[in-house]
Amino acid sequence: MNIGKPKRACTRASIDYTFMWTSINWDIVNRKVNKLQSRIAKAMSDGRINLVKKLQYLLASSHYAKLVAIKRITSNKGKNTSGVDKEIWSTPASKFKNAIALSNKGYQSKPLKRCFINKTKGKKRPLGIPTMYDRGMQALYLLTLDPVAESILSKTSFGFRRYRGTRDAGQLLFKCLCRDYSSKWVLEGDIKGCFDNISHQWLLSNVIMDKRILKQFLKAGYIFKNNLYPTKAGTPQGGIISPTLANLVLNGMDQMLKEKYWTNSVGTIDKQYNHLKVNIAFYADDFVITATKRETLEEIKTLVEEFLKTRGLELSRDKTIITHIEKGFDFLGWNFRKYDGKLIIKPSKKSIRKVINNIRQTIKKNRMQSQETLIRRLNQIITGWCNYHNHICAKKSFQLLDQEIFKSLWMWCKRKHPNKSKKWIKKKYFKQIGNRDWIFATEDKRIKLATDFKIKRHVLIKYDANPYLPEYTAYYEKRRAC
Secondary structure, eight states, X not given: OOOOOOOTTSOGGGOOHHHHHHTOOHHHHHHHHHHHHHHHHHHHHTTOHHHXXXXXXXXXXXXXXXXXXXXXXXXSGGGGOOOTTOOOOOSHHHHHHHHHHOOOTTOOOOOEEEEEEEXXXXXXXXXXXXXXXXXXXXXXXXXXXXXHHHHHSOTTBOTTOTTOOHHHHHHHHHHHHSSTTSOOEEEEEEBTTHHHHOOHHHHXXXXXXXXXXXXXXXXXXXXXXXXXXXXXXXXXXXXXXXXHHHHHHHTTHHHHHHHHHOEEOTTOSSOEEOTTOXXXXXXXXXXXXXXSOHHHHHHXXXXXXXXXXXXXXXXXXXXXXXXXXXXXXXXXXXXXXXXXXXXXXXXOHHHHHHHHHHHHHHHHHTTTSOHHHHXXXXXXXXXXXXXXXXXXXXXXXXXXXXXXXHHHXXXXXXXXXXXXXXXXXXXXXXXXXTTEEEEEBOSSOBOOOGGGSOOOOOOOOOTTOOTTXXXXXXXXXXXXXX
């Protein structure tokens, strides 16, 4: 059924909201929203800022955009997490009803619900959770902001962007470091409390979106232990629009380095020569800068500190270090290091240790569960971890993971049956499948082996590929098919 706004002759009480939501043709809705987003991206690429603002207003007022926004916040991982008003929109009727209710007229955001999530080394990260309505407004205005961001963000920024990810950042660093004549030194950059310290004034002065709405997002405040606290800096870490705002804040660092260290080739204007091999790869608030000399990176570090200072940010002293490529460094869960002149990227020791501990804890928590339940939960962990690392040199890491899983499973079996023989345990829980024996399996399910995941090299995305411009539609379809 084609969707549309309820007829004026109908009273709101007489509308079947459940039917209206379930009968939405999402192909039509997405096509309408994408069309306006493409126009915004084209106008931004052409530098027509006034047209961009008009199109943003048009999209924010669109019934189709509101439906997409509500669908996004009610289908992600946080869909069952409420804000300070303790509301969640779990029924089709509540989703459609609140999609109609989304409006910027007189909009005033409610305070965030403050909670904390565990980090490594016993630290905790503050998280601000908006109400469902505020999340809907953020998702709506993200639809208007994201085409702008994709048109102006750095070509080597890969965090929280459509069709870009950690693999692209890793592949870029491989290209920058793999040759004999490549950079020998890297600056591992980490921004201290990035989301908590971003300057509100910088955001309000530089982000192209409705300033009044943006101010409501930024100045919402938060409630902790029944006390209301103001937010003087930063963006809400639980907000759906925050990653894009953070990307915009950090945008321009690569251009600053390019203007200083790249020089025009002799006799040309458009071609530039990067004689110091200065390159940067971004993923959210983590970045790596390469150069041929340590002294160059010391100078760059000072420039980056000045760049961040104007945005209310600073580098973390503990995590921002300069390293030689032969010593190696960790980035996004991978270790980059040259062995006898050859660059090898493999899962970091920290990443391996984390997944092994996760598997051990899962087995320990499920000691009373059935074998099928344990297999299902372990397969989720194994699949996720192996898919993340299956484009690098991870064969030995996969073998190690299989060994550790087998040891833990054998201990699980022995604890369940302390009085049974090894032969009996083996016959009950392990099977021979093909040429492989000792496979932890039932009649219907089997444990996945990490070594069964094939290693496949990732192809770096085209730097200029904008997902909102129609000329790149065929390119992205081809990438998805691979």
